[in-house]
Amino acid sequence: MSRSSLKLFNTKLTRLLGVRTPLVCGPMAGAAGGELAGQVSAAGGFGFMSAGYGATPEDFKKQFAIARSSFQTPGSAHSAAAKFPIGVGYLAWQLEQPKSTLVDLLPLALEHDVQAVWFAFGEDLARYIQFVRDHDMRTGNGKKTLIFVQISTVKEAVIAANEWKVDCIVAQGVESGGHGAGDALPLLNLLPSILAAVPADGPPILAAGGLVNGGHLAAVLTLGASGAVLGTRFLLAHESLYSDAQREALVGASSEMSVRSMAWDHARGTLGWPAGIDGRGLRNSLVEDFEKGVDIEILQTKFREGVKTKNVDHGIVWAGTGVGQITEIQSAKSIVEEIHRDGISHLESAAQLYS
Ligand SMILES: Cc1cc2nc3c(=O)[nH]c(=O)nc-3n(C[C@H](O)[C@H](O)[C@H](O)COP(=O)(O)O)c2cc1C
Structure with a gap:
């Protein structure tokens, strides 16, 4: 291992999740299952799988079992005994459908003790946030499921921090692959605007959209983000569900x-x-x-x-604006390790730019 790989990041996100690399694989419907989520977390980042558009509870349990097996391999950044260090992402508008089977998948994830859930794209995210908080209270074992929300405006970020009191805010710029707000600001403007509006002692703010490498991670950290969310880069991982x-x-x-x-x-x-x-x-x-x-x-x-x-x-190949900078299909582990190493080395180079 090179010296840069051995250095650890220390951000609000790494402390919140107990991870080595402030890098999150976003929940990607049709692309991020248990294997991708598990491998990203096992490599020292944090992976979300997606509940998608209507997985069955049986499919869902299978994906959990696959994810869990990632932490039993030698070299995993988590011990098998630790809590279940993956997250599950829900499309809130799908939860809101009258006959949605997805509603059953939310308690199922909580019963499987996932470390985090992620909500996006819905009229009433507060309702699902409350559902998770109530579930944690009822189980009474002191466990707190971390709640991530993905948003694209300053107004939503302020509500998420001050009213919903979420544990993590994902600021998604217009560059993002997959679905998003068509009129979102570019990340370079969205992120600083959100950081300026949300209290400094508020939740970690993560940057998403068009980010694919260690230079991008270093750039958003220096702007004040606590980590980066990548989607498109992980579509090219062997473990994604893409063909x-x-x-x-x-x-x-x-x-x-x-x-x-x-x-x-x-x-x-x-x-x-x-x-x-x-x-x-x-x-x-x-x-x-x-x-x-x-x-x-x-x-x-x-x-x-x-x-x-x-x-x-x-067909459909979702892809963010960073796609042109990705030239290789790799394992999720090598993506996380490469971004860790390159992120540190960009930060070290940046520190040489002044005296
Ligand atoms: C194939 C694909 C599916 C996605 N599905 C979801 C989803 O179900 N829920 C969600 O909140 N975001 C979803 N996203 C957005 C990602 O979580 C992430 O924010 C985005 O991919 C970041 O931009 P990037 O692709 O440029 O890295 C998806 C993205 C892709 C590429």
Whole structure:
């Protein structure tokens, strides 16, 4: 191990979670399951798996078992005896659907003693936060499930810190892969605006959107973030649920190919996001057809065929603006270790810039 790998970060996030690297793999519907979450945490970061759009409780338990097995391998940053150091992310608008099976998956995660939960994209996040707090009170064993919320405005951040009293705020800029607020500020402006508005003794603020490497981690830490959330970079991990075809499309993509659109949600039939939310992914023929005004039914047929034939030009490959800087498919462990090492070395170089 190099000297930079041996140095430890010390931020509000590393102290809150008890981790070595202030790096979080965001919950990614359709991409982050138990294996990715577990491996990121075992390597010294912190991984979230996603409850997605309607996993069954059986699927969910299987993913937990896979995640747990990550902590039994030699070299894991956590001992097997420690609490379950992963998180689960919920799309709140999906929890709000009248017949949502996801509602059952929230108590299930709490019963499995996950260290954290993450809520995003809903009209009433406070309701789910209260559900988690009540659950912790009822079990009466003194355990506090950490609550992360992902937001994209200063107003939401202030409410999350002062009213909901969450444990961690994820500030997601417009650069982010997957879904997000289409009119969010770029991260370089969003993050300082949130840091200025939230009390200094408030929860850690994490930066998300377009971040893929150790230089990016060092940059957001120097701006005042307590850590970075990465999504797209981890889609390229062997452990993500993405197909080889999707991973290869990401390796070959330039950052200019990362665009925001509602084309994919129309084609897939996943409409119902809160106002202002769209998705960022690799421009393909579905986007081009959508922009030309091609009938939605034609898009839907094309998408269904694309899924069957694994044709990414007719499918969905979510990707943030950092995609062009990722050139390799690696294990989650090597991604975490590389970002740790490079993050420290960027901070050391920055310290040479003044005397
Ligand atoms: C494929 C994919 C699925 C995602 N699904 C979710 C999700 O279910 N819930 C959520 O809050 N964020 C979701 N996100 C956003 C990530 O948690 C994270 O904030 C984002 O990926 C950071 O931007 P980056 O991709 O540029 O690193 C998703 C992102 C991707 C790429």
